[in-house]
Amino acid sequence: MRIDVLSLFPDMFAPLSQSIIGKALERDLMQFNVVDFRQYSHDKHNHVDDTPYGGGAGMLLKPEPIFEAMDDLTAAHPGPKRVILLDPAGRKFDHVAAKELAQEDHLVFICGHYEGYDERIRTLVTDEFSIGDFVLTGGELPAMMMIDATVRFLPGVLGNEESAATDSFEDGLLNYPEYTRPASYRGMDVPAVLQNGNHQLIAEWRLKESLRRTLQRRPDLLADLPLDSTAQKLLAAVRREERTQVAPDEPDIN
Structure with missing residues (x-):
């Protein structure tokens, strides 16, 4: 180019x-x-x-x-x-x-x-x-x-060709949370599912967290996004979890 x-x-x-x-x-x-x-x-x-x-x-x-x-x-x-x-x-x-x-x-x-x-x-x-x-x-x-x-989309520009394929917006969703070593840092732990080596569960977790982040931050992206049956079920689960989250306690102002 x-x-x-x-x-x-x-x-x-x-x-x-x-x-x-x-x-x-x-x-x-x-x-x-x-x-x-x-x-x-x-x-x-x-x-x-x-x-x-x-x-x-x-x-x-x-x-x-x-x-x-x-x-x-x-x-x-x-x-x-x-x-x-x-x-x-x-x-x-x-x-x-x-x-x-x-x-x-x-x-x-x-x-x-x-x-x-x-x-x-x-x-x-x-x-x-x-x-x-x-x-x-x-x-x-x-x-x-x-x-x-x-x-970034030109062939050979990125060291790992999969990098562009996993970017936010590539599939219409924001990217899932990612972690690297150490597994525990200042009381914050890497989710156990990412450490168990089960690639099917990891893929499901990543899709679910992509849906969660998109729902929380850019719900407009979900309006016309075609989702397969798996993604639809995960999104429904995310919506239920978001609705049932316990609100933080009200501060005591007395």
Whole structure:
């Protein structure tokens, strides 16, 4: 996969040379490049923004720098590509979107700044994404998050290919609690079922605890999630257990 980013602040992407993505770059599992589209400005002050027609607060990114940067990028790397605009009005980025983008050969991210974009820039774009219902000062941080989430699905990037398959959201549920040694620490013990070597019981416990955590923290995920008969029975058991939990004693305020 090749990933290009159009940004006014290319130095912000230095963290992507570290950790798992850094190793993927070293092993040529992906290519990564940041284009400073300020290079394509048309005046001596390197302006890439201007006031909006019709008035209004803030400034808009001008079309020329983005279009010309894309022209050069397309000339150097012809072929199909997904061009992604980071925008609060875009589709919410999630686990499914990351897996979808990981199937592409070439991704291009356009990082905005200021109040917004000249509308004509959207004609270059195949996808618009948002990472949540809030506004940041620019698209660099969302782009980095999306790249990190996407690259994890590229073959060979993770040391253990099962890691991505057991992530939260992979099956629509949050991940189950996990433990490592020591078996007992400061009065907290690893559940006995995880130490007995019975893989069937361990798998059942993990599914049940995934259902429990999802019910407690993200019940919305369960609304339309297709569950097999085993998962349905475990979820019913979790619901009963949650309903019958004894409430903590009221504090004595006398």
